[in-house]
Amino acid sequence: MSSLIAYYPGNSLIHRLDPRVKIIFMVIISTALFMVNDISVALVVMLIMLAVWFIARLPFSVLGGFIKVLVPIIGFLFIVQAIFYPGETALIKPLIPIGKGIGQVTLEGILFAVLLSLRLIAMIIMFPMVSFTTPVQNFALGMVKIGLPYTLAYTLTTALNLVPILQTETSVIVDAQRLRAMQSFEKGKMIDKLKSYPALVTPLVIGSMRRAQLMAVAMDSRAFGATKSRTYLEDISMRTVDWIILIGTFVFAIAIVVVSSVL
């Protein structure tokens, strides 16, 4: 699976947006999404996210990879909701009645599962869409302009930056242990999987600590945090289109919450 955090160079409208707008967009829309409890509205939000993905000219194959990972989670959601959602309209009667609603597959349960899945998919489109179109240093700059101290902003983004590196590292470690005949991560019982965790986690933790230490050496050597204020070569500024989209974000967020509560 591709990493959720990476940068795909491009020159689309989304790429050129001020990172502050993208950060705020992400926060506001995810909050609003959780208040949306209507399937049609959630579907619209998801379709809009897909459209934005298209506008950003990001590869759909990568998105497909993320959705594939979501499939078991969605499946799990359906089963749980089907069994535990206290609904009225029974579709399948339970074999053993446990209590009111529990254990019977209801229409309400299914619909709720659909709603959750739509929210989830919308989010899984939105997060990489923002991270794929924003260079890490602009993320940091956005945070600084929003008011975070720059050492903190850079530390956060550097940590984000480590995610894809750690993913690669993890797959190297998994491969190495599989080549020592470790089967449990392909098949095997849960207990075997748990038992083999140290074989993965120990090298990963030791390696990450070593890497973090070297990164600190490299950053300090380049005067990181030396002065309180700092120059930003790529200054960001809000253009008209940024303001329009920022205002649009708020309007959209309010609209979906209101509409879904009315419906």
Next chain:
Amino acid sequence: MNKNNEPPAIEFIDVSYRYPRSSRWVVTHLDLKIHKGEFVAIMGENGASKSTICQMMNGIIPNSIGGRLVGQVLTHGLDTKESGIAVLATKVGIVLEDPETQLFTTTVRSEVAFGPENLNLEPDEIEERIRWALDIVRLSGFEERMPSSLSGGQKQRLAIAANIAMRPDILVLDEATSQLDPVGVEEVLSVVRELNQKYGMTIIMATDASEMIAKLMDRVIVLNQGQLEADGTPHQIFSNKTLFQKLMIRSPQVSQLASQMETANHPFASFPITVDEAKKGISELLGTTNGSSNDEESINRPKRDHKQVAIQVENLDYIYQPLNVHAVKGISFNIYQGEFVAVIGQNGSGKTTVLKNLLGLLRPTSGTVMVCGQDTKTTAVAEMARHVGFVLQNPDQQLFADTVSEEVAFGPKNLGLEKSAIAERVATALELVGLEDKGEEFPPALAKGDRAKVVIASALALDPEVVILDEPTTGQDYRGCHQIMQIAQSLHDQGRTVVFVTHHMALVAEYAQRVIVLSGGKVLLDDVTEAVFSKPEVVRQAHIIPPQITELGQSLPIDYNLPRTPLTVDAMYQAIMNRFPDKAGAVSG
């Protein structure tokens, strides 16, 4: 060359140091002066504290790392302990071994801007410095590229640009070329040399690449366990035989040859450290010509008809998805049982992809890979592990157990063997790598060479027919390299098939029977080692430079009747000794 009243660029005055939470002094009473404009190499075995000393030069030790530093480290007369990182960053730049730990941003331009931005410089000034720095490292035009898309040599040049943009007059390179292919090394060196010669920058490189030291540097400092062992010109250092007997560090191959000749009482008139000097020395030693020349060299190729195939690769194509990267383009080769094969090529030539296909970690996009009769397309990786042992480049990516024995037992346990069988496997494997006394030790606490041996033992405990080693010597010192290759040799002697990938051409020449050169996802050459290195202009396309002793053989006039493509110092030595009537020294080897 230094003016008397100017303070040295770097001065260590009776410096001792220990890391935080450690009671061991890793540097003891070190006195050292490096003058402005010098081009200095720091050599030493792993554990000599080269990195520690590099990081002291720009004050990272002790300012960021902590620990206890006694004595004084001065850069341009400034005490590093009392100077802020902003001041030190403008005095001393440092380039580290691993490019990934020192590049943090998403464009070349912003990477170079990072330091100057931290110094709070004016935007115009920063723009000017980016232009200047990228021009020097020859990355102009790469401004908008992502650092992760660059080659190894380009990444290290970018790291240099990012440092010199802060206008230091000292640049420290801590093993900065040791992960690069030979052409990447040349790229970095030509930049560093220009910084030294044209801009008068003081350059300090921790490295064991002695051939390059001989060619470029003014001075060599040899460290031994945190103490100064020797200090002199490359000529003085490399001709010092007792030094090389005491420490396992590597002198240039022509110097090794000269030392052997000296011992055999046929010394060169002046001690050579470069190919040109050795060429001159040999012509003085042997006189000009002797007439008889055999210009057609006969190369023996082993017959393989009756041997069984261990690895069969047919029309292997591999495309990485989702980005559609065509990494391997329809290659075919067979590796026969008991062969000792090196796979070489620059970074990005497809080596790793081919290797992963052999191991079943990747499944061919098209074509077939059969290893020990197993089709990797249909065989589970854990099943492949019974047939193929894999030794990873970085041992720390797989060590996890509390003791060496447990670590080695992991594989056999996974196979579900009986307790007694596991114990037997572990004992055999540890003996093979020479760690039989270290079974109860904690793997991460071992020296780097020993950690690599634990990884090899772990692979051997599965008793594989084929052993594949992926750059097993990266980050190892001379001692470590040879110990690892000796183990590989003993596996070959046992009749196992050994395949290794490396950038280390002297090791390829010395150990491999056969070399497969990959370039651009295709097989460029596939032949016995001697035949491959006899075509330097072809292998160069794959960013490979033959070892120095081979270069010497090829540069000598044909009528000297010495080997054209000597693979080892010893081969050349024997050939020269055969020209003397008294063959006293020739037998010893």
